[in-house]
Amino acid sequence: MIDLSNVSKTFTLHNQGSAVIEVLNDVSLTVSSGECVALTGASGAGKSTLMRMIYGNYRAQSGAIRVGGVDLVQSEPREIIQIRREVLGYVSQFLRVVPRVPTLDVVAEPLRAVGVGSDEARTRAKELLAQLNIPERLWSLSPTTFSGGEQQRVNIARGFAHPYPAMLLDEPTASLDAANREVVLSLIEEAKARGAAIIGIFHDEAARTRVCDREIDVSRFTPGMSSSSEAIGQYNESAA
Numbered sequence: 001m002i003d004l005s006n007v008s009k010t011f012t013l014h015n016q017g018s019a020v021i022e023v024l025n026d027v028s029l030t031v032s033s034g035e036c037v038a039l040t041g042a043s044g045a046g047k048s049t050l051m052r053m054i055y056g057n058y059r060a061q062s063g064a065i066r067v068g069g070v071d072l073v074q075s076e077p078r079e080i081i082q083i084r085r086e087v088l089g090y091v092s093q094f095l096r097v098v099p100r101v102p103t104l105d106v107v108a109e110p111l112r113a114v115g116v117g118s119d120e121a122r123t124r125a126k127e128l129l130a131q132l133n134i135p136e137r138l139w140s141l142s143p144t145t146f147s148g149g150e151q152q153r154v155n156i157a158r159g160f161a162h163p164y165p166a167m168l169l170d171e172p173t174a175s176l177d178a179a180n181r182e183v184v185l186s187l188i189e190e191a192k193a194r195g196a197a198i199i200g201i202f203h204d205e206a207a208r209t210r211v212c213d214r215e216i217d218v219s220r221f222t223p224g225m226s227s228s229s230e231a232i233g234q235y236n237e238s239a240a
């Protein structure tokens with residue numbers, strides 16, 4: 001479902017004498033339907049850069065990044081937008097708040113974007129907001145003024161509204177309380193059970209052990225940084 005072959009990334013700092021930073025070299029990995037893979041590795045290894053490349057925010061210098069068979073490295077921006085709408089979800093811990101849009105519509109929007117009717121989309125949104133313990137009195141308000149934790153949970157509800165076949169999760173359980181962390185882990189397990197291919201960054205080790213089938217140490221693709229383990233391709237015995 002998600003397939004990277006020989007992907008490399010360098011940044012050129014034009015405002016600093018065109019210094020070139022080689023961040024990732026020759027990344028190849030495959031994540032199948034129903035599988036959750038954790039990206040690990042030291043700070044600066046390139047985990048976020050890799051996620052941003054898969055989401056099409058950063059363009060790779062070389063190689064192929066196929067999501068559902070489409071190579072994002074070769075895709076036009078409108079094709080990337082279509083893949084994001086239909087195939088590839090992204091859940092971070094931060095909500096990009098849109099002023100004046102009620103929370104219910106913020107969460108229902110990804111479903112409306114793929115043609116789901118208003119009632120059905122709102123029903124699913126209500127279900128998720130209730131599951132994530134957002135009080136009903138807040139559903140008709142814009143999340144602009146919500147607390148950090150409330151915004152994070154609205155973002156998670158939004159990210160899980162449409163059943164994407166592929167998902168990227170960037171620290172989805174960071175700074176959640178135990179009850180909401182448990183809800184998010186269940187949503188990840190449900191997504192796997194319906195066949196989603198998932199790649200995530202989880203600093204929460206217990207969460208990683210529970211939901212991830214495999215870890216990939218990104219350091220092994222980082223020029224000048226040696227890998228701390230031989231985790232690639234090995235299954236996490238406790239979680240598999």
Ligand SMILES: Nc1ncnc2c1ncn2[C@@H]1O[C@H](COP(=O)(O)OP(=O)(O)OP(=O)(O)O)[C@@H](O)[C@H]1O
Pocket residue numbers: 011021023041042043044045046047048049050
């Ligand atoms: N837009 C950018 N321009 C220039 N360099 C960048 C850019 N984004 C990332 N880098 C560099 O790429 C390297 C990898 O950064 P990245 O954020 O991907 O690491 P990470 O493994 O996610 O780290 P952390 O665990 O600390 O979040 C760093 O050396 C960083 O300075």
